[in-house]
Amino acid sequence: MIWPTLVFAILGISLYVYNLKQPGNEATKAIAVGMKIMVRTLPVILVAFLLAGMIEVIIPRAFIENWLSTEAGLRGAFFGTLGGMLLVIGPYAAFPIIASIYAAGGGFATVVTLIFGWCALGLHRIPFESGLLGVRFTLVRLSITFPFVFMAGIIAHAIDLIIH
Amino acid sequence: MRMPFVILSIAFFVMTFITYLVGGWNQVTEGFQVTLETIPPTIPLIVAAFFVIGQLRVTIKEDAFKKWIEKYDGFKAVLATALLGGLFPGPPYTYYPFLHELKEKDLPVYLYYTFLAGKHTYDLTRLPMEISLISPPIALLRNVITLPIPLLMAFVYKMFFKDMTTLDFFKKFTHPDRRDRS
The missing domain is CATH 1.20.5 (Single alpha-helices involved in coiled-coils or other helix-helix interfaces)
Incomplete structure (x- = not known):
């Protein structure tokens, strides 16, 4: 965790210096914005970590091996795509849960499709999208995106097989 | 929340x-x-990630996006729109109203979808969370695998919609009542 923390620290400081040069005290405003979001989301992150801990110890090994592991093959990619779509929660909550599935033995294809399925197909966005841009617009996007998410799972599975 | x-x-x-x-x-x-x-x-890592998220929210402004989207065409437009989607800050309640506002700009429909594909795939403000809460190698590989996907999706959208513009699309597919409201 040291390297990503360092990268973020450097990135954050660089952006801070950039914002410092902007008119209107933007840099201080940005710190306040970041901290405000953090305080607002910390309870969600905490509960997500608690839930992720339980998921990690409760998912039966046989289920992981049959449906979500590398050995599950493309089944893992398919269920990952569907699972990602159904994770109707924010990134602070979804990512620890996905990490727990990976820690419990989930295959790379499952994890990639869970993340990408959540990002691209997540049902939590549907009310905004269909409300503002229409149901047909949303249906077109979902039906074109679904095969691409599954395709990402196929590529991930191939990489997993090569690595192992 | x-x-x-x-x-x-x-x-x-x-x-x-x-x-x-x-x-x-x-x-x-x-x-x-x-x-x-x-x-x-x-x-x-979480504290650092939120520090970056806060700085990004202030650095990237909406007005610049509107200008960029209208500036390019062809493959450049696809690339620029997908990247702009990834750079666009905020959750769904910020970028969907932004797109809703662009409906009247008569943009190609495939670019409209490409913006969303870019936002969902590259989202720069989500990346710190993905790295910190899942793991750096998984986040890296996931991003490498999905990197070309918004561009491929743009190609599919272009095949479907050709040069149809947002004005035509929403006129054709939106219910008259909803059209009046927007």
């Missing part, structure tokens, strides 16, 4: 109860131990 918190809390209590039924207190304690081991190493 109240609703996700409530949903997750309910899910947590249900899951804890199931864990108790399956493995008793020992397994519940094991679940808490997993959480306790996971949280401390991620705290500095």
Whole structure:
């Protein structure tokens, strides 16, 4: 965790210096914005970590091996795509849960499709999208995106097989 | 954030109860131990990630996006739009209203979809969370695998919609009542 923390620290400081040069005290405003979001989301992150801990110890090994592991093959990619779509929660909550599935033995294809399925197909966005841009617009996007998410799972599975 | 918190809390209590039924207190304690081991190493990273998110929210402004989207055409437009989507800050309640506002700009429909594909795939403000809460190698590989996808999707959208513009699309497919409201 040291390297990503360092990268973020450097990135954050660089952006801070950039914002410092902007008119209107933007840099201080940005710190306040970041901290405000953090305080607002910390309870969600905490509960997500608690839930992720339980998921990690409760998912039966046989289920992981049959449906979500590398050995599950493309089944893992398919269920990952569907699972990602159904994770109707924010990134602070979804990512620890996905990490727990990976820690419990989930295959790379499952994890990639869970993340990408959540990002691209997540049902939590549907009310905004269909409300503002229409149901047909949303249906077109979902039906074109679904095969691409599954395709990402196929590529991930191939990489997993090569690595192992 | 109240609703996700409530949903997750309910899910947590249900899951804890199931864990108790399956493995008793020992397994519940094991679940808490997993959480306790996971949280401390991620705290500095989470703080750093939110610091970056805050700075990005202020650095990237909406007005610049509108100008860029109208500036390019062809493959450059696809590339620029996908990248702009990735750079566009904020959750769904910020970028969908932004797109809704662009409806009247008569943009090609495939670019409209490409913006969303870029936002969902590259989202720069989500990346710190993905790296810190999942793992850097997984996040890196996921991003490498999905890197060309918004561009491929743009190609498919272009095949479907050709040069149809947002004005035509929404006129054709939106219910008259909704059209009047927008």
